[in-house]
Amino acid sequence: MSAKVNDDLLTERRKCEFNVEELTNYLDGGAQATQNRRKLEDKVLSTKGLFDEVPEEYLSHKEKYENAVRKAVVYYKAMKEAEDPNQTEQERANATYRSLLHAAVFKDNSPFSLHLAMFIPAILGQADEEQKKYWMKRASKMEIIGTYAQTELGHGTFIRGLETTATYDPKTEEFVLHSPTLTAYKWWPGSLAHTANYCVVMAHLYINGKSCGIQPFIVQFRDEETHQPLPGIKLGEIGAKLGFNTVNNGFLGFDQHRIPRNRMLMKNAQVLKDGTFKRSPNSKLTYGTMVYVRVVIVNGMANQLARAVTIAVRYSAVRRQSELKPDAGEPQILDYVTQQHKLFIGIASSHAFTLTAKWLTRMYQKVTADLEKGNLDELPELHAIACCLKAVTTTDTSVLVERSRTSCGGHGYMLSSNLPQIYGLVTAACTYEGENTVLMLQTARSLVKALEQAQSGKRLSPTMSYLSEKVSSRLKWDNSIDGIVKGFRRVAYGKVESAMRSMRKYVRSGLGPEDAWNMSSVQLVAASEYTSISEADIRQLQDTYEDLLGKIRPNAVGLVDAFDFRDQILNSTLGAYDGRVYERLMEEALKSPLNAEPVNQSFHKYLKPFMQGKL
Numbered sequence: 251m252s253a254k255v256n257d258d259l260l261t262e263r264r265k266c267e268f269n270v271e272e273l274t275n276y277l278d279g280g281a282q283a284t285q286n287r288r289k290l291e292d293k294v295l296s297t298k299g300l301f302d303e304v305p306e307e308y309l310s311h312k313e314k315y316e317n318a319v320r321k322a323v324v325y326y327k328a329m330k331e332a333e334d335p336n337q338t339e340q341e342r343a344n345a346t347y348r349s350l351l352h353a354a355v356f357k358d359n360s361p362f363s364l365h366l367a368m369f370i371p372a373i374l375g376q377a378d379e380e381q382k383k384y385w386m387k388r389a390s391k392m393e394i395i396g397t398y399a400q401t402e403l404g405h406g407t408f409i410r411g412l413e414t415t416a417t418y419d420p421k422t423e424e425f426v427l428h429s430p431t432l433t434a435y436k437w438w439p440g441s442l443a444h445t446a447n448y449c450v451v452m453a454h455l456y457i458n459g460k461s462c463g464i465q466p467f468i469v470q471f472r473d474e475e476t477h478q479p480l481p482g483i484k485l486g487e488i489g490a491k492l493g494f495n496t497v498n499n500g501f502l503g504f505d506q507h508r509i510p511r512n513r514m515l516m517k518n519a520q521v522l523k524d525g526t527f528k529r530s531p532n533s534k535l536t537y538g539t540m541v542y543v544r545v546v547i548v549n550g551m552a553n554q555l556a557r558a559v560t561i562a563v564r565y566s567a568v569r570r571q572s573e574l575k576p577d578a579g580e581p582q583i584l585d586y587v588t589q590q591h592k593l594f595i596g597i598a599s600s601h602a603f604t605l606t607a608k609w610l611t612r613m614y615q616k617v618t619a620d621l622e623k624g625n626l627d628e629l630p631e632l633h634a635i636a637c638c639l640k641a642v643t644t645t646d647t648s649v650l651v652e653r654s655r656t657s658c659g660g661h662g663y664m665l666s667s668n669l670p671q672i673y674g675l676v677t678a679a680c681t682y683e684g685e686n687t688v689l690m691l692q693t694a695r696s697l698v699k700a701l702e703q704a705q706s707g708k709r710l711s712p713t714m715s716y717l718s719e720k721v722s723s724r725l726k727w728d729n730s731i732d733g734i735v736k737g738f739r740r741v742a743y744g745k746v747e748s749a750m751r752s753m754r755k756y757v758r759s760g761l762g763p764e765d766a767w768n769m770s771s772v773q774l775v776a777a778s779e780y781t782s783i784s785e786a787d788i789r790q791l792q793d794t795y796e797d798l799l800g801k802i803r804p805n806a807v808g809l810v811d812a813f814d815f816r817d818q819i820l821n822s823t824l825g826a827y828d829g830r831v832y833e834r835l836m837e838e839a840l841k842s843p844l845n846a847e848p849v850n851q852s853f854h855k856y857l858k859p860f861m862q863g864k865l
């Protein structure tokens with residue numbers, strides 16, 4: 251018999267003014283897609299051995315990892331067995347696109363995540379046809395587990411500054427991989443420490459003493475039978491982190507480690523037997539895996555944000571606190587407009603990121619198809635857009651998840667709420683796959699170039715076309731959607747123009763272009779981010795905004811119910827569908843090992859002698 255649902259949540263669900271299932275179907279891409287997703291979740295989550303008897307937070311660092319590997323094996327097999335052979339690849343992708351299934355099993359991500367998120371995409375994007383056939387067979391069957399090893403102890407952002415060398419030896423037709431310094435050690439790659447046995451390594455290729463740029467190499471670093479590190483390989487784990495503590499991020503140093511010539515992934519650039527180097531059509535194609543993951547991250551942020559606001563909104567409908575009016579009893583905290591302000595932007599942003607992710611994925615698929623035909627025209631625009639959207643969605647999601655946490659008071663600070671762990675996951679994305687400031691400056695580089703082209707009358711790409719609109723600065727604001735968009739375009743234009751004016755001013759004062767760029771970089775980042783509108787219009791917009799909050803209020807619980815996250819995926823004492831937050835908080839508290847006995851041994855060992863002055 252399912253537990254009684256909290257009365258306030260029942261009332262909220264009765265008040266809802268729209269069909270929740272319809273919105274769920276829309277988000278999934280249709281009723282069939284919802285059905286497929288739910289069927290997959292039912293199957294996988296009914297697998298034995300997927301869940302923890304003791305909450306993960308009470309395990310040691312080492313136990314957490316070992317437990318995560320145990321679950322990863324069970325989870326991966328369950329996902330494989332749950333695949334519906336009658337479904338198309340696209341239907342399968344849709345079923346997982348919105349599902350956070352893995353989050354029901356791993357609060358802090360899986361030790362297999364890099365294999366699926368980067369090792370396989372790197373092979374697909376960087377290997378030639380023959381290499382792809384061989385390595386995809388082994389990787390897709392999990393005969394090998396891989397990761398993506400690019401970042402080093404001394405370099406993450408500046409890829410051209412990576413120190414790991416790959417020197418071609420034509421006599422043996424091998425590459426010699428070497429870490430010449432401590433700072434050259436690969437540092438950060440997930441799964442690297444104890445899980446994976448292969449990796450795609452980004453290393454600086456040298457042939458006959460000449461630099462041939464950064465190239466991708468597939469490298470085995472552990473014996474497939476014994477899992478021992480191979481000769482010339484130094485391996486280890488980088489230690490405890492804010493989050494990602496079951497991803498097994500590691501370090502790897504090479505000491506003259508030899509690999510055969512066919513281990514350089516040669517889709518874009520090639521090295522022939524005699525050492526002849528055939529250049530890539532564009533050296534940035536080597537960065538392709540990062541562009542792909544930046545696109546994936548946008549959708550990941552939409553889902554994680556939806557999960558956090560689901561927890562916070564349901565809790566805010568259940569939690570009653572303080573007094574809005576004398577003698578009116580304690581209101582639901584969701585009735586405070588400040589609470590609505592904190593949370594409803596999160597709901598709206600999640601939907602905005604979902605739609606943006608779909609648009610960006612289509613753009614990525616088109617540009618990737620063009621690249622296959624040798625057409626690189628739209629690669630720079632894809633790079634600029636992917637940088638901007640990855641940076642904006644991860645920054646906003648981190649802010650909004652943290653706001654969801656603090657809007658739940660003390661209980662939001664409990665690990666059992668799962669909000670701290672969700673924050674740990676999303677805030678990492680502000681750094682990995684390109685630190686956000688750095689990516690914003692990449693976008694700014696494209697914006698400045700586009701404005702210069704617009705000013706010389708050239709046509710711009712669709713996403714930059716707002717820079718060539720002769721938008722009158724006396725634009726009449728109205729708070730229609732169209733008016734707001736026009737306003738934002740006008741301001742965005744002004745930001746790029748102002749950054750450019752600033753750079754020209756510094757150049758006129760005698761600074762070189764690089765210093766002028768650096769001096770203007772705060773404005774350049776602002777030109778890539780969102781920006782605010784002038785004062786007079788804020789009041790008009792504010793009235794509209796507060797009116798909208800009131801309209802959303804009766805539908806808030808319905809809106810988060812429509813995200814359709816089952817309790818195991820929310821994994822939260824505060825966000826469960828039935829709203830029994832207090833019972834769940836107590837159930838979870840009692841699982842603490844410290845509650846196993848009424849008097850902890852430290853009393854007799856330390857406290858008692860201390861209080862009696864005997865220590």
Ligand SMILES: CCCCCCCCC/C=C/C(=O)SCCNC(=O)CCNC(=O)[C@H](O)C(C)(C)COP(=O)(O)OP(=O)(O)OC[C@H]1O[C@@H](n2cnc3c(N)ncnc32)[C@H](O)[C@@H]1OP(=O)(O)O
Nearest residue numbers: 367400406407408409534537540546547550633682683684
């Ligand atoms: C939730 C789900 C979780 C999914 C699970 C994820 C788990 C976490 C895994 C994390 C993995 C990692 O972090 S992997 C490691 C990630 N690391 C990074 O992302 C490193 C970030 N740094 C970089 O990308 C580069 O260093 C960058 C900043 C772009 C600068 O590169 P360069 O110095 O080589 O290039 P620049 O001199 O700046 O620019 C030269 C020209 O090249 C262009 N250019 C630069 N990069 C380009 C690119 N990728 N594609 C096309 N063009 C590019 C520029 O626009 C310029 O064009 P013009 O203007 O026309 O000249």
Ligand SMILES: Cc1cc2nc3c(=O)[nH]c(=O)nc-3n(C[C@H](O)[C@H](O)[C@H](O)COP(=O)(O)OP(=O)(O)OC[C@H]3O[C@@H](n4cnc5c(N)ncnc54)[C@H](O)[C@@H]3O)c2cc1C
Nearest residue numbers: 398399400401405406407438439440678681682683684685
């Ligand atoms: C959880 C997590 C997982 C990761 N997983 C992987 C992985 O699997 N594989 C992998 O290869 N890497 C991985 N990374 C590493 C990640 O890609 C790097 O941390 C990231 O690229 C930033 O590089 P860095 O840490 O060396 O910082 P740096 O590059 O040293 O940058 C430090 C700071 O300097 C400033 N800065 C740097 N360059 C510029 C610039 N040009 N303009 C303005 N400011 C600048 C920025 O403020 C930046 O935050 C992971 C990182 C994290 C946190």
